[in-house]
Amino acid sequence: xxxxxxxxxxxxxxxxxxxxxxxxxxxxxxxxxxxxxxxxxxxxxxxxxxxxxxxxxxxxxxxxxxxxxxxxxxxxxxxxxxxxxxxxxxxxxxxxxxxxxxxxxxxxxxxx
Amino acid sequence: xxxxxxxxxxxxxxxxxxxxxxxxxxxxxxxxxxxxxxxxxxxxxxxxxxxxxxxxxxxxxxxxxxxxxxxxxxxxxxxxxxxxxxxxxxxxxxxxxxxxxxxxxxxxxxxxxx
Numbered sequence: 001x002x003x004x005x006x007x008x009x010x011x012x013x014x015x016x017x018x019x020x021x022x023x024x025x026x027x028x029x030x031x032x033x034x035x036x037x038x039x040x041x042x043x044x045x046x047x048x049x050x051x052x053x054x055x056x057x058x059x060x061x062x063x064x065x066x067x068x069x070x071x072x073x074x075x076x077x078x079x080x081x082x083x084x085x086x087x088x089x090x091x092x093x094x095x096x097x098x099x100x101x102x103x104x105x106x107x108x109x110x111x112x
Numbered sequence: 113x114x115x116x117x118x119x120x121x122x123x124x125x126x127x128x129x130x131x132x133x134x135x136x137x138x139x140x141x142x143x144x145x146x147x148x149x150x151x152x153x154x155x156x157x158x159x160x161x162x163x164x165x166x167x168x169x170x171x172x173x174x175x176x177x178x179x180x181x182x183x184x185x186x187x188x189x190x191x192x193x194x195x196x197x198x199x200x201x202x203x204x205x206x207x208x209x210x211x212x213x214x215x216x217x218x219x220x221x222x223x224x225x226x
Binding site (some may be wrong): 034042046051104 | 114116118145152153154155157160168170200202204210211212213214215216217218219220222
């Protein structure tokens with residue numbers, strides 16, 4: 001059974017710092033991996049989607065990498081801003097008609 | 113707005129009430145989902161609909177009853193809920209049931225059962 005782990009559970013950094021959020025998954029035979037952002041009490045906003053054949057995806061200050069063989073993905077945020085404060089969720093989809101499996105998320109606070 | 117709209121945003125109901133949550137998308141997606149998000153737990157998939165047909169019921173108690181009248185609308189009918197059912201209920205959609213192009217989520221309904 002696929003399990004997704006995100007470490008750390010919470011992170012606080014000063015504004016302007018570059019940071020990395022980690023996601024690991026137990027079954028490396030994934031179909032794709034998606035990073036989401038969730039603001040308090042709100043729904044999820046999709047940030048980046050990486051297909052199993054890809055190694056990374058970039059959007060603005062965000063860069064997500066995927067290493068299937070080691071069961072890891074990282075979300076790199078450059079020049080962090082207070083507006084980046086949110087919970088970041090990693091979710092993987094396995095091959096076959098299987099649902100997304102989510103991690104518990106990393107709660108990020110960027111301090112001005 | 114993400115293109116997936118959920119109403120109401122907040123709902124407080126008694127254990128004997130009957131209420132419904134609504135989800136609507138006009139993205140042309142063919143699959144729709146209900147997820148439950150409780151404090152300090154990962155999102156839990158509840159139901160999946162593909163082209164209006166239910167394809168997955170993730171061992172959800174019968175006090176939760178989904179309905180999908182067409183590909184654009186999804187409902188979750190609630191009756192005789194328990195306080196532990198209090199959570200954020202999220203609706204999502206995807207272009208195809210395989211999720212090749214990712215998933216789009218709504219803002220959720222914050223449900224409190226008293």
